[in-house]
Amino acid sequence: xxxxxxxxxxxxxxxxxxxxxxxxxxxxxxxxxxxxxxxxxxxxxxxxxxxxxxxxxxxxxxxxxxxxxxxxxxxxxxxxxxxxxxxxxxxxxxxxxxxxxxxxxxxxxxxxxxxxxxxxxxxxxxxxxxxxxxxxxxxxxx
Amino acid sequence: xxxxxxxxxxxxxxxxxxxxxxxxxxxxxxxxxxxxxxxxxxxxxxxxxxxxxxxxxxxxxxxxxxxxxxxxxxxxxxxxxxxxxxxxxxxxxxxxxxxxxxxxxxxxxxxxxxxxxxxxxxxxxxxxxxxxxxxxxxxxxx
Amino acid sequence: xxxxxxxxxxxxxxxxxxxxxxxxxxxxxxxxxxxxxxxxxxxxxxxxxxxxxxxxxxxxxxxxxxxxxxxxxxxxxxxxxxxxxxxxxxxxxxxxxxxxxxxxxxxxxxxxxxxxxxxxxxxxxxxxxxxxxxxxxxxxxx
Amino acid sequence: xxxxxxxxxxxxxxxxxxxxxxxxxxxxxxxxxxxxxxxxxxxxxxxxxxxxxxxxxxxxxxxxxxxxxxxxxxxxxxxxxxxxxxxxxxxxxxxxxxxxxxxxxxxxxxxxxxxxxxxxxxxxxxxxxxxxxxxxxxxxxx
Numbered sequence: 001x002x003x004x005x006x007x008x009x010x011x012x013x014x015x016x017x018x019x020x021x022x023x024x025x026x027x028x029x030x031x032x033x034x035x036x037x038x039x040x041x042x043x044x045x046x047x048x049x050x051x052x053x054x055x056x057x058x059x060x061x062x063x064x065x066x067x068x069x070x071x072x073x074x075x076x077x078x079x080x081x082x083x084x085x086x087x088x089x090x091x092x093x094x095x096x097x098x099x100x101x102x103x104x105x106x107x108x109x110x111x112x113x114x115x116x117x118x119x120x121x122x123x124x125x126x127x128x129x130x131x132x133x134x135x136x137x138x139x140x141x142x
Numbered sequence: 143x144x145x146x147x148x149x150x151x152x153x154x155x156x157x158x159x160x161x162x163x164x165x166x167x168x169x170x171x172x173x174x175x176x177x178x179x180x181x182x183x184x185x186x187x188x189x190x191x192x193x194x195x196x197x198x199x200x201x202x203x204x205x206x207x208x209x210x211x212x213x214x215x216x217x218x219x220x221x222x223x224x225x226x227x228x229x230x231x232x233x234x235x236x237x238x239x240x241x242x243x244x245x246x247x248x249x250x251x252x253x254x255x256x257x258x259x260x261x262x263x264x265x266x267x268x269x270x271x272x273x274x275x276x277x278x279x280x281x282x283x284x
Numbered sequence: 285x286x287x288x289x290x291x292x293x294x295x296x297x298x299x300x301x302x303x304x305x306x307x308x309x310x311x312x313x314x315x316x317x318x319x320x321x322x323x324x325x326x327x328x329x330x331x332x333x334x335x336x337x338x339x340x341x342x343x344x345x346x347x348x349x350x351x352x353x354x355x356x357x358x359x360x361x362x363x364x365x366x367x368x369x370x371x372x373x374x375x376x377x378x379x380x381x382x383x384x385x386x387x388x389x390x391x392x393x394x395x396x397x398x399x400x401x402x403x404x405x406x407x408x409x410x411x412x413x414x415x416x417x418x419x420x421x422x423x424x425x426x
Numbered sequence: 427x428x429x430x431x432x433x434x435x436x437x438x439x440x441x442x443x444x445x446x447x448x449x450x451x452x453x454x455x456x457x458x459x460x461x462x463x464x465x466x467x468x469x470x471x472x473x474x475x476x477x478x479x480x481x482x483x484x485x486x487x488x489x490x491x492x493x494x495x496x497x498x499x500x501x502x503x504x505x506x507x508x509x510x511x512x513x514x515x516x517x518x519x520x521x522x523x524x525x526x527x528x529x530x531x532x533x534x535x536x537x538x539x540x541x542x543x544x545x546x547x548x549x550x551x552x553x554x555x556x557x558x559x560x561x562x563x564x565x566x567x568x
Binding site: 303308309310313316342345346347348350351352355412 | 486
């Protein structure tokens with residue numbers, strides 16, 4: 001069984017659009033916050049510390065796939081359930097389920113990497129590169 | 143050949159995060175603007191008019207899948223290439239390619255519906271329901 | 285003594301800019317949420333109810349004056365202290381103090397009105413107009 | 427006569443709130459972009475260059491005072507007129523007028539400083555300090 005950490009998010013008036021529902025880019029703002037909160041709650045040190053100890057700067061996103069199932073509006077309190085569902089060699093998959101009580105609002109599968117400063121030339125992303133999953137971080141999050 | 147409409151977006155300082163790159167939820171803000179711009183440029187009347195003529199309120203998102211290929215930062219000017227790649231019975235697929243000159247920054251496939259006010263009970267999304275693609279809109283966008 | 289209601293706000297990575305501090309427009313997002321929270325905590329019914337009972341649609345902003353005293357960054361937890369410091373005939377002044385523990389981060393004085401649908405021609409703001417402060421709302425907030 | 431630089435901003439659906447008007451924090455997002463654009467258009471080098479030549483990192487905000495005169499909504503194209511109206515010893519005042527055609531939507535007076543890394547202890551803002559206005563920058567902007 002993988003760890004699941006829940007991040008609470010209240011929907012405010014300004015998060016909603018003229019259709020009176022959450023404007024969808026805001027779900028990704030909250031998912032990014034829930035992703036960081038997951039590592040913090042699992043006991044992973046802040047990235048400015050892991051930069052010194054492991055060379056790890058953070059976890060940039062490389063792929064996301066989201067399904068919008070129900071709408072939410074202001075006044076709603078959302079629970080964002082976060083689990084890492086797969087560990088690959090140099091990336092990992094996080095699943096998010098955004099719920100309002102028993103209703104599933106949005107579901108998202110996201111691939112991120114652990115990034116370090118780029119040492120060599122020819123890397124795909126300018127400035128950073130993916131590093132193998134640090135075992136010390138993985139063991140805290142499983 | 144499907145129509146492709148390009149939406150230009152300048153990246154501002156405030157669109158970037160402490161890693162000095164575009165914070166990824168901002169790509170979805172721009173994609174939403176590029177989606178509306180596509181219909182406007184194709185000659186589709188504003189939704190407040192189609193609401194009266196066709197009952198169509200807008201095009202809510204139901205699914206999105208994005209790949210983040212390169213990073214962008216402030217000062218960059220991005221071209222968002224928008225094409226509708228598939229017409230289904232009650233939904234359609236839009237492809238977005240965000241480019242900076244020759245570099246592909248982000249790529250996204252998105253499913254949206256044409257929404258009308260919900261008439262009957264038992265519809266999945268509260269308040270709105272998917273309607274069949276209006277042929278008059280489709281012919282303008284192909 | 286006026287009522288003071290405190291709204292808590294955690295600063296997330298995406299709220300910060302390439303200078304690694306809160307990008308200032310975000311303070312106004314939080315102030316807007318803290319303003320609504322003030323009325324809710326004071327027991328004022330939601331605006332969709334006051335629209336029916338009092339004709340009041342909400343409290344649009346007409347003037348704001350903010351001083352930025354210290355910077356904040358991600359991981360910080362901010363307390364937004366909210367008080368209505370002045371009741372005028374058709375507007376009211378709210379004072380916000382954003383604190384991190386003992387440090388004052390930002391201070392803001394804001395003028396808002398109670399808005400109703402515009403009945404007569406010649407009103408300054410299209411669609412809405414300021415109405416006299418409803419005594420039932422004022423007595424809950426003092 | 428001071429220089430005035432105009433920054434164009436289109437209002438998108440997602441910039442508007444459930445009242446169907448621009449959610450006011452967005453005006454500050456656009457003002458921040460218009461402020462940077464002013465310096466660029468005046469020929470001031472990017473801050474990463476002035477950091478090396480003059481020690482100047484950027485222009486953090488210390489005070490803003492805004493008046494909201496008319497509402498705007500999606501589809502509107504706004505012109506943000508930017509002028510530096512006052513040069514003080516260690517700060518400067520910028521005036522913004524946001525117009526839609528002949529209508530004044532919002533007006534804002536803002537105080538910013540030129541910031542350098544803090545050298546000495548006891549400075550008010552952590553990490554940065556105000557430096558005297560660089561004459562080479564002032565002469566480009568007047």
